[in-house]
Amino acid sequence: MITIGRMAEKYNMLPHQVEQNATTFDFMITDVLATYENYLQAKSKGGPLDPKLYNLSTEQLMAINNKVKS
Helix, strand or coil: CHHHHHHHHHCCCCHHHHHHHCCHHHHHHHHHHHHHHHHHHHHHCCCCCCHHHHCCCHHHHHHHHHHHHC
């Protein structure tokens, strides 16, 4: 819901218009952009970067994927 709201605000659309017209690729790009903006903001403030978000091993990613599938 937050992603739809963010996209609607950015493109001057109503949320139901985003829901009807956006593709999964649009949602993925919006998520990547938000993650990257958070990364840059934390980096510029000199604050700690959350290693759980940026340094996951292949095993951790597979475990997350398997958990979501089940």
